[in-house]
Amino acid sequence: MNIQAAITIYKFEMARFRRTIFQSLVAPIITTSLYFVVFGAAIGSKIESINGVSYGSFIVPGLIMLYLMTESINNAAFGIYFPKFVGSIFEVLSAPVSSLEATVGYVGAAASKSTIIGLMIFLTSNLFVTHDIKYPLVMAVFIILTAITFSLFGFIIGIWAQNWEKLSIIPTLLVTPLVFLGGSFYSIDMLPEFWQKVSLLNPVFYLISGFRWSFFGTSEIPIALSIVAILSFMAICLLIIAIIFKTGYRLRT
Amino acid sequence: MKSQISIENVSKVFGRHKALNNVSLEIKKGEIFALLGPNGAGKTTLISAICGLCRQSSGTIKVNDFDTLSQYKETRNQIGLVPQELPLDGFESVYNSCQFSRGLFGLKDSRDHIEKILKTLSLFDKRDEQIFGLSGGMKRRLLIAKALAHEPKILFLDEPTAGVDVSLRRDIWKLIEDQKKMGVTIILTTHYIEEAEQLADRVGIINSGEIILVKEKTTLMSEFSKKTTFIRLSKKLKDLSFMKKNKKISLTENGMTLKLVGINNTSNELQSIVNLLSQNGIFFTEINTVDNSLEDIFLDLVETQ
Numbered sequence: 001m002n003i004q005a006a007i008t009i010y011k012f013e014m015a016r017f018r019r020t021i022f023q024s025l026v027a028p029i030i031t032t033s034l035y036f037v038v039f040g041a042a043i044g045s046k047i048e049s050i051n052g053v054s055y056g057s058f059i060v061p062g063l064i065m066l067y068l069m070t071e072s073i074n075n076a077a078f079g080i081y082f083p084k085f086v087g088s089i090f091e092v093l094s095a096p097v098s099s100l101e102a103t104v105g106y107v108g109a110a111a112s113k114s115t116i117i118g119l120m121i122f123l124t125s126n127l128f129v130t131h132d133i134k135y136p137l138v139m140a141v142f143i144i145l146t147a148i149t150f151s152l153f154g155f156i157i158g159i160w161a162q163n164w165e166k167l168s169i170i171p172t173l174l175v176t177p178l179v180f181l182g183g184s185f186y187s188i189d190m191l192p193e194f195w196q197k198v199s200l201l202n203p204v205f206y207l208i209s210g211f212r213w214s215f216f217g218t219s220e221i222p223i224a225l226s227i228v229a230i231l232s233f234m235a236i237c238l239l240i241i242a243i244i245f246k247t248g249y250r251l252r253t
Numbered sequence: 254m255k256s257q258i259s260i261e262n263v264s265k266v267f268g269r270h271k272a273l274n275n276v277s278l279e280i281k282k283g284e285i286f287a288l289l290g291p292n293g294a295g296k297t298t299l300i301s302a303i304c305g306l307c308r309q310s311s312g313t314i315k316v317n318d319f320d321t322l323s324q325y326k327e328t329r330n331q332i333g334l335v336p337q338e339l340p341l342d343g344f345e346s347v348y349n350s351c352q353f354s355r356g357l358f359g360l361k362d363s364r365d366h367i368e369k370i371l372k373t374l375s376l377f378d379k380r381d382e383q384i385f386g387l388s389g390g391m392k393r394r395l396l397i398a399k400a401l402a403h404e405p406k407i408l409f410l411d412e413p414t415a416g417v418d419v420s421l422r423r424d425i426w427k428l429i430e431d432q433k434k435m436g437v438t439i440i441l442t443t444h445y446i447e448e449a450e451q452l453a454d455r456v457g458i459i460n461s462g463e464i465i466l467v468k469e470k471t472t473l474m475s476e477f478s479k480k481t482t483f484i485r486l487s488k489k490l491k492d493l494s495f496m497k498k499n500k501k502i503s504l505t506e507n508g509m510t511l512k513l514v515g516i517n518n519t520s521n522e523l524q525s526i527v528n529l530l531s532q533n534g535i536f537f538t539e540i541n542t543v544d545n546s547l548e549d550i551f552l553d554l555v556e557t558q
Contacts, residue, residue, distance in 0.1 A: 005357045015349065094306055
């Protein structure tokens with residue numbers, strides 16, 4: 001196995017992250033702070049605690065998930081789309097690099113970047129609310145699984161996209177609404193019964209719910225269901241990537 | 254000489270267009286092979302198939318007996334590719350970009366090796382600069398440096414001197430010759446026939462996806478060589494009616510020069526033409542003979558196909 005190639009791609013992508021460190025980290029931190037000021041302090045003070053958790057603390061897992069998912073998708077999609085756009089992807093395609101090695105390099109870097117951003121948001125949240133993590137190990141597992149899974153998803157989008165518009169269309173029109181409607185800022189118990197049932201069709205709801213469980217030990221659905229949901233999504237993404245590399249879809253002519 | 258690349262009955266179809274049509278070709282170890290052909294002939298497609306950028310629709314390609322599809326790691330390990338365009342990540346530094354290329358081939362950073370290449374290609378002073386800031390010629394050299402970063406045994410150069418100035422072209426030619434001396438096999442596509450004439454050991458001509466000829470350059474030049482003789486006349490001629498119809502002889506537009514194609518200077522044919530001229534009171538001031546170039550041969554072959 002050409003491990004060096006995977007490391008090379010990983011380092012190359014992380015160097016891109018370092019070059020844009022200010023934009024990569026400061027923007028999410030400022031936006032998160034605004035969320036806490038608006039939702040946590042201004043609106044949150046009017047909302048009763050949810051399942052015994054203050055509203056400010058309640059939105060922390062949702063906020064981390066929001067960034068984790070969107071940043072994973074954006075980083076991975078850009079990571080593979082940019083070399084396609086400028087043509088430098090020819091280097092990877094003509095090198096002795098297997099699909100697994102390329103995926104590990106690109107997806108690993110994207111997942112690392114979004115994990116760092118997720119942790120920065122978690123640290124930022126500590127400036128506004130105090131909370132104990134009930135199951136820190138489960139939290140870490142959820143962060144890593146979500147970062148990897150959504151980076152795989154972003155990798156697929158980056159390969160599929162043939163222009164900048166396509167690159168942003170799925171994150172903007174599909175993922176962001178699913179994350180917002182997946183209980184990032186509310187418990188589905190607060191919704192009318194019909195919308196509670198609709199929410200159960202939203203895959204992102206299972207991830208946020210499971211992640212919230214790792215914080216507070218309570219969630220709307222069993223934790224096992226959340227883990228099954230994320231592992232299933234990961235398996236689907238891996239299958240699609242395997243097909244992409246086998247057929248050369250939008251990579252090799 | 255042993256074959257290093259063996260291409261057998263390779264075809265590549267894009268939709269209804271057959272970019273390569275049953276191509277068979279052997280590239281010998283250590284040679285410089287020039288692949289010539291007009292635009293859209295299939296040169297880049299053939300290179301792409303060998304290097305793994307596209308998959309042939311049928312046929313087999315082997316590099317040192319390894320199959321490019323089933324044993325792609327072994328084949329690609331041996332190959333360095335300089336593409337036709339300038340596909341570079343402009344945000345990266347020159348050094349890191351070369352290091353990235355080397356790493357993809359499973360090799361660890363070798364500052365000495367990369368700096369040596371950068372010095373050879375006059376890019377050492379630019380090693381820490383972002384690629385965006387480089388001129389077109391420097392980017393072209395950087396692509397060569399990247400292709401050499403993993404010390405390939407086979408180097409593909411897809412129109413390496415397209416759009417570069419004369420001085421840089423000569424530098425690249427020297428680099429190609431140096432690589433050959435080091436035992437690297439070089440496959441070159443070019444629009445500059447002069448380049449092939451200067452560098453190549455063997456020449457292949459491809460047109461409409463088919464290899465129409467493969468020959469040693471010297472054999473090609475001698476087999477297809479035609480001399481053209483120009484006889485500058487002392488006075489203007491209106492026509493050649495006094496001569497028997499001869500397709501080899503024509504009069505230039507201004508009527509002051511006779512052009513004889515494919516007539517040897519030492520032949521009786523030339524002597525009899527000179528005699529005929531003097532018998533008709535036509536004298537000449539100068540006779541010049543030129544050999545046709547590889548470019549003439551190339552154009553003849555492509556046009557007659």
